[in-house]
Each structure stands twice: as C-alpha cells, then as structure tokens.
Amino acid sequence: MRKCYFDHVAVNPLLPEVFDAMMPYFKEEYGNPLSIYDLGLKARDVIENARTEVAALINAKPSSIVFTSSGAEANNFALKGIALAKQNQGKHIIVSRVEHHSILNTARSLEKMGFVVTWLPVDKYGSVDPEAVKKAIIKETILISITHASSEIGTIEPIKEIAKIAKEKKALLHADGVATTGNIPIDVKDLGIDLYSIAAHQFYGPKGAGALYIKEGLRIVPLIYGGIQETGRRAGTENVPAIVGMGKAAYIAKRDLNDRINHCKGLRDKIIEGVLKIPNVYLTGHPEKRLPHHASFVVEFIEGEAMLLMLSMKGIYAASGSACSSKALKSSPVLLSMGIASALAQGSVVFSVGIDNTLEDVDYFLSEFPQIINRLREMSPFAKGWGEGAEGDKCYTGG
Amino acid sequence: MKFVHDIKADVTADIVYMMCPMHLLKLDEMIKEIETGQVLEIMTDYDGALEDIPAWCEKTGNEFIGVEESEDYFKFYIRKTVE
Numbered sequence: 001m002r003k004c005y006f007d008h009v010a011v012n013p014l015l016p017e018v019f020d021a022m023m024p025y026f027k028e029e030y031g032n033p034l035s036i037y038d039l040g041l042k043a044r045d046v047i048e049n050a051r052t053e054v055a056a057l058i059n060a061k062p063s064s065i066v067f068t069s070s071g072a073e074a075n076n077f078a079l080k081g082i083a084l085a086k087q088n089q090g091k092h093i094i095v096s097r098v099e100h101h102s103i104l105n106t107a108r109s110l111e112k113m114g115f116v117v118t119w120l121p122v123d124k125y126g127s128v129d130p131e132a133v134k135k136a137i138i139k140e141t142i143l144i145s146i147t148h149a150s151s152e153i154g155t156i157e158p159i160k161e162i163a164k165i166a167k168e169k170k171a172l173l174h175a176d177g178v179a180t181t182g183n184i185p186i187d188v189k190d191l192g193i194d195l196y197s198i199a200a201h202q203f204y205g206p207k208g209a210g211a212l213y214i215k216e217g218l219r220i221v222p223l224i225y226g227g228i229q230e231t232g233r234r235a236g237t238e239n240v241p242a243i244v245g246m247g248k249a250a251y252i253a254k255r256d257l258n259d260r261i262n263h264c265k266g267l268r269d270k271i272i273e274g275v276l277k278i279p280n281v282y283l284t285g286h287p288e289k290r291l292p293h294h295a296s297f298v299v300e301f302i303e304g305e306a307m308l309l310m311l312s313m314k315g316i317y318a319a320s321g322s323a324c325s326s327k328a329l330k331s332s333p334v335l336l337s338m339g340i341a342s343a344l345a346q347g348s349v350v351f352s353v354g355i356d357n358t359l360e361d362v363d364y365f366l367s368e369f370p371q372i373i374n375r376l377r378e379m380s381p382f383a384k385g386w387g388e389g390a391e392g393d394k395c396y397t398g399g
Numbered sequence: 400m401k402f403v404h405d406i407k408a409d410v411t412a413d414i415v416y417m418m419c420p421m422h423l424l425k426l427d428e429m430i431k432e433i434e435t436g437q438v439l440e441i442m443t444d445y446d447g448a449l450e451d452i453p454a455w456c457e458k459t460g461n462e463f464i465g466v467e468e469s470e471d472y473f474k475f476y477i478r479k480t481v482e
Contacts (some may be wrong), residue, residue: 085416088471221416228424232417 001315004361008202008293008354009151009179010319014245015204021248022206025241033238034227043240050247054211057203057250058177058196059187066212066230067243071178071199072102073223074212075145077234078174078195079106081220082143083115086172090140094171096120096128096157097337098150103176104333107145116140125286126153126338130161134169141171148186148196151179152334152350153285154294163192172218178202178210182253183291184261188213200242204355205249209242260355264293267353267362271295274366275351278373284335284348293354298340299347302376307349310372316365319350400449403465406476408440409433415444415472422448426455426477435479438464444472452477
C-alpha cells in the first residue's frame with residue numbers, strides 16, 4: 001500500500017544528512033559543553049556553529065538565539081520571561097485567539113498570576129487585524145504575542161504591520177514562528193519583532209530542539225534556573241546532538257528554501273483544487289495568505305477523527321486540527337474563534353505536505369478521499385438529506 | 400559597601416536576570432575589552448554580586464568604585480587599573 005505522509009505540521013521526517021551530523025554527538029563526542037578539556041570544547045564549538053546557522057535562517061545575530069527543548073518551551077519562555085521582567089512597567093498582555101496551546105495556556109497561567117490578558121479576535125480567515133491590535137494596546141501593555149502562522153489553518157498573520165504598531169506604542173512583540181520557520185523566508189530584522197519562537201522538527205530537524213530569538217538588549221527572566229548555559233538565560237546541560245541537528249537542518253532549510261516552497265505550493269494547490277470539488281467541503285484559513293505546504297478544510301456532517309482513521313487505513317497520514325485538540329476530542333478553539341460552528345468544526349482536517357511528497361501521492365490521495373467522505377456520510381446520522389440543500393461557498397466564510 | 404550615585408561609565412554590560420556566575424564571567428570578559436582607566440558598569444539583579452564583585456576587584460587589583468541600587472537591580476562600577 002502506498003504511504004502518503006501529509007502531516008508535516010506535526011513533525012517533518014528527519015533528513016538523513018541531519019541524522020548523520022548528529023550521530024557522533026551521541027557516541028564518541030559525548031563531552032559536556034561546560035567542561036574545559038577538549039571533549040567539552042568540541043561540544044561548545046559545535047553548539048556555537050549551530051547557533052550561527054539557526055541565526056542565519058532568520059537573519060538574526062547568533063548571540064540573540066537561545067536554544068530550548070521545543071517550540072512550546074520557547075513560547076513559554078517568551079511570555080513568562082518578558083511578563084516577569086516587565087511587570088513593574090505594566091501587567092497587560094495581548095494574545096490572539098488563534099494561538100497554539102503553548103501560548104494560550106501560558107497566557108491563562110499569567111492571568112492567574114495577576115496579569116491581564118486581552119484575547120484578540122480574528123476574522124473569518126483567522127487573520128488578526130493590526131488596527132484591532134492598535135485599539136487593544138493600553139499604557140500598561142508590555143507584550144503582544146501573535147502567531148506568525150497557525151498550524152491549524154495555515155493563515156500567515158500580518159506580523160510586520162503589527163510590529164510597527166507595537167514599536168510605536170512601546171510594547172514588545174513576540175511571534176510564534178514554529179509553523180513558519182523553514183517554510184517561508186523569515187527575517188526578524190525586517191519584520192521588526194522582538195522575540196521569535198522556532199522548532200527544529202518543523203524544518204526536517206530533530207524533535208526536542210527549539211530556540212527563542214531574543215532581540216539584543218532585551219531583559220528576560222529565565223524559565224529554568226541552574227547553571228550558566230545559554231549565557232545564564234536557560235539552564236540545563238545542552239542537548240548537543242539535537243542542537244547540532246537543528247543547526248544542520250537550519251543550514252539546509254536556508255539553502256533549499258525556494259525549491260521547497262515551489263515544490264510544496266504545487267502539491268498544496270492541487271490538493272485544495274481537488275478536495276474542493278467534493279460537495280460541502282470548505283477551505284479553512286486564508287485562500288492566498290497561507291503557508292505554502294498547508295491545506296486545511298472542514299468537511300460537513302462527519303467527524304475529523306473518523307476521516308483520519310479511514311485515511312490511515314489507506315496509508316494517508318493527516319491531522320484534525322492541532323495534534324493537541326485532536327487528542328482532547330473537542331472542537332478546536334482556533335476554528336471556533338473564526339466563527340465556524342462547533343458541529344462543523346468537528347469535521348476539521350489538515351493536510352500538510354513536504355519535500356518527501358510527490359504529485360503521485362496527491363493523485364492517490366485525491367482518488368481515495370472522496371470515497372472515504374462518501375462512506376462516512378452514508379453512516380452519519382447528521383448527513384441525512386445533505387445533498388438536497390444548496391451547495392455552499394467553496395471557502396468557509398463564517399456564520 | 401560603597402554606595403555611589405551618577406557615576407559615568409565608559410562601557411555597560413546589562414546582565415539583569417542572567418544566572419550566577421554570569422556576573423563574574425562577564426566582568427572577566429569585559430575588563431579585557433576596555434582600556435586602562437576606563438569605567439565598566441555591570442547591571443545585575445543578583446545580590447551575591449554585592450560580595451563577589453568587590454572581592455573580584457581586590458583579587459585582581461582593579462578599583463571597585465562602588466554600587467548604585469536602582470529599583471530592581473544593582474549597578475556596579477569598576478575602573479580598570481591593571482593592564
């Protein structure tokens with residue numbers, strides 16, 4: 001049976017050359033980077049090389065990159081670290097409603113600690129309106145955190161415009177770049193942002209490796225206390241193999257970015273065109289301003305998990321909402337915030353392609369998916385009479 | 400402890416919220432970069448620095464000018480007197 005991995009927003013397969021680069025640091029090069037003898041110095045050197053590569057991928061200074069264990073840790077670090085460092089200036093934070101759980105839940109925990117959070121609404125495409133950010137800023141606003149793109153709906157947010165507003169109003173801007181880094185060109189200086197989260201497994205690097213870009217001169221309270229790793233900003237013996245892998249993956253991502261974008265866009269557009277031929281299926285997220293490898297839909301009358309199971313029986317691997325929402329078996333807060341009804345949001349499905357996919361994969365998927373939907377609708381009590389109504393808009397327009 | 404006000408520094412190192420012993424590592428690194436006679440300002444929230452920085456100055460022979468306490472961190476002033 002053919003295998004089609006269409007879940008690159010969950011994790012990318014590790015590139016063989018990245019694996020090869022990591023291997024020595026599991027075995028013979030096992031030194032602790034803080035040790036002063038040659039084994040330690042070698043480990044220190046390769047971490048600094050990786051820092052330079054990761055910085056280059058987002059056009060940052062190497063000294064502004066702090067390695068973390070994941071994108072979620074980077075997001076936690078950004079929010080809590082800045083909130084605690086700036087609390088004497090104000091206790092107001094702005095967060096959008098289409099953030100990942102590592103932002104949403106961190107913001108909730110800050111609310112419990114006495115911070116005030118404004119939860120910014122989005123439009124029907126999941127876009128944040130920069131004017132709404134402007135209106136939400138008050139004198140006490142210390143931090144704004146907006147995802148650069150949601151992995152659930154693929155919409156790329158107007159970060160540059162929001163950064164201009166944040167700068168005018170003297171608030172800091174953090175962007176969650178986990179879904180974007182390695183998938184679209186990122187230039188933190190041009191964007192004008194203060195903090196940016198990254199995860200290696202989103203650009204064919206290993207899991208367990210993330211980073212936070214912290215603009216030079218910004219003070220941030222550490223999330224993890226201990227030693228002086230990462231210049232005293234993130235304690236804990238470094239995961240040297242994972243950091244080396246992240247550096248190698250960043251180098252390749254920068255080198256191959258345009259080819260990757262062109263390859264993925266072609267596959268994504270074919271998926272969108274093919275899937276929207278199926279009745280009562282709607283694209284979620286922005287039709288144009290979206291990640292080049294991302295196609296997300298809601299399918300009326302059936303449930304996302306059922307689609308995933310039947311797709312996996314055909315060797316097609318996809319996601320329903322974010323991986324976390326899928327496990328919790330509840331409607332995605334991201335889809336609900338866009339005005340999608342709870343029942344329809346249950347039929348969410350996300351296909352995200354990568355460099356390992358081919359046009360043949362997409363053809364195979366498009367030959368199987370309509371049959372799966374038909375079979376599930378035949379079983380669904382909600383689908384009764386669905387074909388009798390007028391066919392809806394092909395792009396979800398809210399309401 | 401020598402408390403001072405309005406000292407003009409030639410170079411500043413802001414290590415507020417960075418963990419111990421970054422204050423000593425940074426001090427060591429920065430003192431090598433400045434000229435003899437110049438004043439280094441170290442900003443840190445680590446109260447252990449109140450003991451460590453004067454002790455470091457005594458050990459290395461550099462002049463400890465004093466410390467200024469601001470709202471939530473300290474500003475230490477050190478003059479490089481040893482080549």
